[in-house]
Amino acid sequence: xxxxMISVILGSLxxxxxxxxVLSKHPIRxxxxxxxxxFFISSMYILMNAQFxxxxxxxxxxxxxxxxxxxxxxxxxxxxxxxxxxSRMGAITAVIAGGTLFLVMITALRDTFQYGKGYTPVxxxxxxxxEQLGKMLFSKYLVPFEISSILFIAAxxxxxxxxxxxxxxxx
Amino acid sequence: MDTAMLIEKSxxxxxxxxxxxxxxxxxxxFERKLAAWIQDRVGPDRAGPFGILQPIADGTKMFLKEDFxxxxxxxxxxxxxxxxxxxxxxxxxxxxxxxxNLSLFGRDxxxxxxxxxxxxLFVFGVVSxxxxxxxxxxxASNNKYSLYGAIRASSQMISYELAMGISAIxxxxxxxxxxxxxxxxxxHGMNWNVFYQPVAFFVFFITSLAELNxxxxxxxxxxxxxxxxxxxxxSSMKLGLYLFSEYTSMFVSAAIMATxxxxxxxxxxxxxxxxxxxxxxxxxxxxxxxxxxxxxxxxIRWTIPRFRFDQLMHLGWKVLIPVAIVNMLITGIVVAWxxxxx
Numbered sequence: 001x002x003x004x005m006i007s008v009i010l011g012s013l014x015x016x017x018x019x020x021x022v023l024s025k026h027p028i029r030x031x032x033x034x035x036x037x038x039f040f041i042s043s044m045y046i047l048m049n050a051q052f053x054x055x056x057x058x059x060x061x062x063x064x065x066x067x068x069x070x071x072x073x074x075x076x077x078x079x080x081x082x083x084x085x086x087s088r089m090g091a092i093t094a095v096i097a098g099g100t101l102f103l104v105m106i107t108a109l110r111d112t113f114q115y116g117k118g119y120t121p122v123x124x125x126x127x128x129x130x131e132q133l134g135k136m137l138f139s140k141y142l143v144p145f146e147i148s149s150i151l152f153i154a155a156x157x158x159x160x161x162x163x164x165x166x167x168x169x170x171x
Numbered sequence: 172m173d174t175a176m177l178i179e180k181s182x183x184x185x186x187x188x189x190x191x192x193x194x195x196x197x198x199x200x201f202e203r204k205l206a207a208w209i210q211d212r213v214g215p216d217r218a219g220p221f222g223i224l225q226p227i228a229d230g231t232k233m234f235l236k237e238d239f240x241x242x243x244x245x246x247x248x249x250x251x252x253x254x255x256x257x258x259x260x261x262x263x264x265x266x267x268x269x270x271x272n273l274s275l276f277g278r279d280x281x282x283x284x285x286x287x288x289x290x291x292l293f294v295f296g297v298v299s300x301x302x303x304x305x306x307x308x309x310x311a312s313n314n315k316y317s318l319y320g321a322i323r324a325s326s327q328m329i330s331y332e333l334a335m336g337i338s339a340i341x342x343x344x345x346x347x348x349x350x351x352x353x354x355x356x357x358x359h360g361m362n363w364n365v366f367y368q369p370v371a372f373f374v375f376f377i378t379s380l381a382e383l384n385x386x387x388x389x390x391x392x393x394x395x396x397x398x399x400x401x402x403x404x405x406s407s408m409k410l411g412l413y414l415f416s417e418y419t420s421m422f423v424s425a426a427i428m429a430t431x432x433x434x435x436x437x438x439x440x441x442x443x444x445x446x447x448x449x450x451x452x453x454x455x456x457x458x459x460x461x462x463x464x465x466x467x468x469x470x471i472r473w474t475i476p477r478f479r480f481d482q483l484m485h486l487g488w489k490v491l492i493p494v495a496i497v498n499m500l501i502t503g504i505v506v507a508w509x510x511x512x513x
Contacts, residue, residue, distance in 0.1 A: 028245075028248075028310065032248070051287065055289055056292070059299050062299070062300060068329070070303075070306055070310075129288065130288070130289065130349060
């Protein structure tokens with residue numbers, strides 16, 4: 001089986017599970033389909049020999065963020081009666097917002113088709129390995145990298161502050 | 172990849188699978204005997220001499236019990252839950268180097284199924300996926316106690332994963348590689364990481380206990396509060412898989428601890444041997460270390476009482492993570508100093 005075949009199969013499985021996220025009726029199942037989607041995306045990374053990215057994608061998204069999603073959903077009361085009624089206005093704004101995002105994505109995709117033709121990746125073998133990634137992060141992308149870590153710290157401090165607002169006494 | 176390699180790896184995978192299951196089965200026997208010994212009892216002694224056939228009897232019983240699915244349960248997720256638990260417990264053993272190369276039939280056989288260059292991250296990835304088995308199973312049972320167990324398990328595992336990762340980073344800093352094979356090779360002879368990183372080992376050991384849901388961190392299944400915890404509604408071999416996966420992950424995490432901090436298959440005076448003798452001795456040394464770790468984990472279970480949940484969170488977030496971060500910073504400075512970057 002050629003590499004192209006594998007990537008086509010994996011790609012269609014990714015899209016299928018991503019569609020199931022939206023189509024499945026039950027929120028918990030949606031989350032589980034999303035986890036499966038992350039797995040397929042990780043497998044695409046491995047296909048591109050970017051093992052580090054694949055594993056980090058799995059640890060961070062599938063392993064931590066989605067567990068928190070699932071955690072919150074399990075605590076919610078997910079009965080049919082408890083569902084808030086959606087207004088017509090809400091539906092229209094959602095369609096407009098979603099359509100705008102779709103337009104942006106299509107434009108981005110068109111750009112890759114247009115400018116991506118003459119581009120040949122250098123040294124595909126170790127593009128996603130730890131050494132290359134570390135060198136890139138700490139030389140070319142040092143400033144964005146540090147700024148994003150400051151953002152994370154700010155988010156963490158904000159979360160702690162929000163949680164501390166109501167004083168709880170636990171002995 | 173040639174055919175011989177494919178056969179060789181398949182045999183290795185099959186062997187590891189059988190050994191993991193066998194060890195897990197006999198761990199239950201060992202745990203019961205140890206508990207009996209600590210509590211001044213006799214323990215299982217009916218099946219076979221010294222009760223040695225007890226695990227087989229238990230397994231047979233598990234298979235023969237009625238397999239029951241509650242009416243209001245989410246059927247598919249209920250079935251998948253124990254499967255995920257068992258899968259994640261078993262798959263980690265594929266990146267552990269079990270011994271030095273063995274030469275058989277004129278081939279040099281590596282006793283590691285897959286030498287990833289990111290082996291240690293793979294372990295963390297699998298650990299972070301492992302919580303899904305408990306969460307999905309607990310939620311799908313449609314039982315309050317199961318849900319409590321699932322929620323406790325997930326919050327506990329997410330909290331302790333952080334300290335675990337940070338404490339393991341020091342080993343990566345010392346070795347300069349994420350591959351478990353490199354980490355083991357850098358601890359040649361008696362040059363074990365635990366002598367350089369005792370604090371990291373301490374944090375890693377405690378967090379491992381928490382990730383395993385072992386006492387004193389067994390809140391997801393604590394009997395006195397939650398009946399059976401996340402597996403309250405499970406019966407037959409589905410329950411068996413949950414219990415089994417706990418013992419399998421205990422075996423595997425003992426192996427990981429031995430690999431990262433206690434030199435893996437290395438043992439003092441290993442330079443005097445070579446070839447297959449060295450391979451067999453190294454496997455024996457590794458097995459001995461794993462056995463010691465399993466013993467210590469069980470010993471702790473029957474000695475220390477269970478934490479309260481807020482104490483557990485306090486220990487995770489306010490003690491272990493700061494200790495691990497300070498330890499990581501000091502290690503980073505020392506490593507940088509030694510390499511002449513300052």
